Amino acid sequence: MAYSAKLTINCNQDCTYCYEAVSRQENRHVGRQPGNEVDKLIQAVKDIDMTYAPNLHGGEPLLLPKKQIEKVLSEFYDMFSKKIIERKGKLDPDETVTSIQTNGSLIDDDHIEMFLKYKTAVGISIDGHEELNDGRWMGNVEKTRKNTAKIIRNIQKLKERGVPTSIIAVVNKHNGTKERIPKLKEFLLMMKNIGIINGRLNMIELDFPELADQLQIPMEEEIHFYQEMAPFLMENDLYYAPFIDVVDSLLGFGYRTCVTTQCDPYHTLGERPIYGDGTVGNCLRTSKDGTVFLAEKNGNADRVSNERYSILRQIPMSEGGCGGCKYWSICNAHCPGSAEDGDWRNKSQHCESLYALYETTERAYKKMMPNLRLTTEKHNLSDNEMFNRINNGTASDLVFSRMFEQTNDRGGRRGAY
Ligand code: SF4
Ligand code: SF4
Numbered sequence: 001m002a003y004s005a006k007l008t009i010n011c012n013q014d015c016t017y018c019y020e021a022v023s024r025q026e027n028r029h030v031g032r033q034p035g036n037e038v039d040k041l042i043q044a045v046k047d048i049d050m051t052y053a054p055n056l057h058g059g060e061p062l063l064l065p066k067k068q069i070e071k072v073l074s075e076f077y078d079m080f081s082k083k084i085i086e087r088k089g090k091l092d093p094d095e096t097v098t099s100i101q102t103n104g105s106l107i108d109d110d111h112i113e114m115f116l117k118y119k120t121a122v123g124i125s126i127d128g129h130e131e132l133n134d135g136r137w138m139g140n141v142e143k144t145r146k147n148t149a150k151i152i153r154n155i156q157k158l159k160e161r162g163v164p165t166s167i168i169a170v171v172n173k174h175n176g177t178k179e180r181i182p183k184l185k186e187f188l189l190m191m192k193n194i195g196i197i198n199g200r201l202n203m204i205e206l207d208f209p210e211l212a213d214q215l216q217i218p219m220e221e222e223i224h225f226y227q228e229m230a231p232f233l234m235e236n237d238l239y240y241a242p243f244i245d246v247v248d249s250l251l252g253f254g255y256r257t258c259v260t261t262q263c264d265p266y267h268t269l270g271e272r273p274i275y276g277d278g279t280v281g282n283c284l285r286t287s288k289d290g291t292v293f294l295a296e297k298n299g300n301a302d303r304v305s306n307e308r309y310s311i312l313r314q315i316p317m318s319e320g321g322c323g324g325c326k327y328w329s330i331c332n333a334h335c336p337g338s339a340e341d342g343d344w345r346n347k348s349q350h351c352e353s354l355y356a357l358y359e360t361t362e363r364a365y366k367k368m369m370p371n372l373r374l375t376t377e378k379h380n381l382s383d384n385e386m387f388n389r390i391n392n393g394t395a396s397d398l399v400f401s402r403m404f405e406q407t408n409d410r411g412g413r414r415g416a417y
Pocket of ligand 1: 256259260263268270271282284286306334335336338
């Protein structure tokens with residue numbers, strides 16, 4: 001189970017494609033403790049049995065006064081550095097203990113000092129430099145570009161000071177079209193030059209259909225995006241999801257993110273936000289009408305249902321389901337929050353482009369290593385067995401088995417020419 005600490009869902013940027021936009025419209029102060037106090041949130045984290053510190057999340061977490069941010073980071077640092085030492089016997093010098101996801105626009109030197117002190121990994125939400133980031137609109141072009149330039153400077157400062165930093169970009173009309181891809185590549189290489197090689201390129205998930213023309217890239221361009229970016233990232237040693245996730249699940253090493261793990265929309269184990277008032281909720285990606293569903297604090301595996309997945313698997317692809325799909329084992333209909341028509345019962349609205357990404361990656365690996373038997377190939381396992389094997393990271397034995405068998409068959413003797 002992965003937890004986040006939602007200090008506030010309010011945000012100074014208010015991007016229209018944010019998955020929390022509808023909930024924010026309904027009540028931007030939901031779950032916030034009066035006076036921005038954080039003691040209830042800290043107590044909730046102490047009460048829950050968790051291995052890793054919850055990611056400080058928002059909205060924009062840096063909207064909170066520095067005193068409160070420092071209180072949360074220092075409490076989390078104390079709690080979770082002890083847990084790391086209990087588990088591993090030591091805390092490595094470059095090991096991160098806490099983490100934050102921020103739009104990066106409010107970061108100053110005091111925040112950077114805190115990140116260094118509490119070993120915080122920083123994720124920055126930005127879609128690229130200059131016009132690539134115009135989807136995060138600040139009212140007019142001048143303000144938007146100025147804000148983007150400030151975020152880039154903050155990213156550079158973080159790296160100069162040695163703060164582990166990564167990028168999450170939302171792929172939309174400003175950065176993901178055929179025309180803009182060359183500039184996006186330029187941005188990713190610019191980030192690589194300052195030492196950032198990982199993050200996420202998340203396809204846009206829009207909850208306001210009236211904004212689709214403005215922000216959403218057409219399916220044909222989504223497909224092109226994945227086909228174009230997969231080899232580029234591979235050739236440049238860049239480790240961005242979903243590309244890297246596809247590689248891991250094809251090779252059987254596990255699912256890296258929650259989106260392919262048969263998430264129950266009402267018991268989202270991949271994301272449990274803890275709000276400022278200490279309440280625990282479900283992932284806001286599945287909230288399409290702004291309702292913030294609450295969840296049990298410590299989860300309850302018996303309550304989790306896989307009905308979306310068992311039903312979609314029985315409906316043929318031609319009729320809107322996933323029946324017969326070759327890539328079921330690595331996709332599992334994808335995130336219910338990105339389902340077609342905002343209805344979690346459907347498969348992902350990105351089915352076609354994801355399929356193209358899986359196909360492109362699969363072909364590349366089979367070409368490199370024809371002896372692999374990828375998790376998408378025949379293994380005489382049921383869907384559930386394969387899901388469990390990938391999920392617990394043991395499917396890699398199956399994938400590489402043919403290579404081991406052939407090595408053993410040679411009995412240590414090399415074949416004669
Ligand atoms: S709804 Fe989607 S993003 Fe949220 S936990 Fe489930 S799979 Fe993850
Ligand atoms: S690629 Fe499409 S059909 Fe296949 S599992 Fe994913 S959503 Fe379903």
